[in-house]
Amino acid sequence: MTKPVQVKPVKAYTVATNDPEESTIQFATTNVAARRQGADAIGADFTWVSCKRAPWADQYAGSFIPAQAYIENGWQIGCTNCSRMVSDEHHALGSDGYETDELLTPVFDGDRVFCDASCKDDHEKEVAARNAKFEDFKKAVAAAQPGLTFKDFTGGYPWCGNRATFTFPGAQYGGSVSEKENSTTLEWYVANGDREAWDAFQAQRAA
């Protein structure tokens, strides 16, 4: 007969340094394990972090902690759009950029928080714009160099720039093309070992 294995429940712990921005919630079966995980996550020495139970977060073991739960439990989190710290005690900014008497009306979205609805709006516009630029990039590279075989495309939100790798007839290593965040200039790169093959390919294409 095998004995049933006693599985220790995973619990939530707050691991912190003296910098409140470095605090982290860790899930572990013991305080010492949580402390070690937290120290690793923060990048601090084990002896420099404190570790205490955070029972409110126990229910989120194995998933993510909603931003709203953090804030209701006295944490502050940066707005996904503007990075401003958001908490139950933060005040809205007036049109002059100074804090008003009004408290923020944060908008929660899973593990993300926005200062208010307009910050969420701005963020969504930015995501849409970056994704649209990525789609334009895909068309532009194909139009600029027909005959290349494009392999991996990297871009769109959350990336700032866009990039693709490619190969072409006669190439051993291939190359890449990229464009920066605020530019639509295509920057082409071909591996040194493929220079000759590239020149031959371009000459043939121009012929």
Ligand SMILES: [Zn+2]
């Ligand atoms: Zn914001």
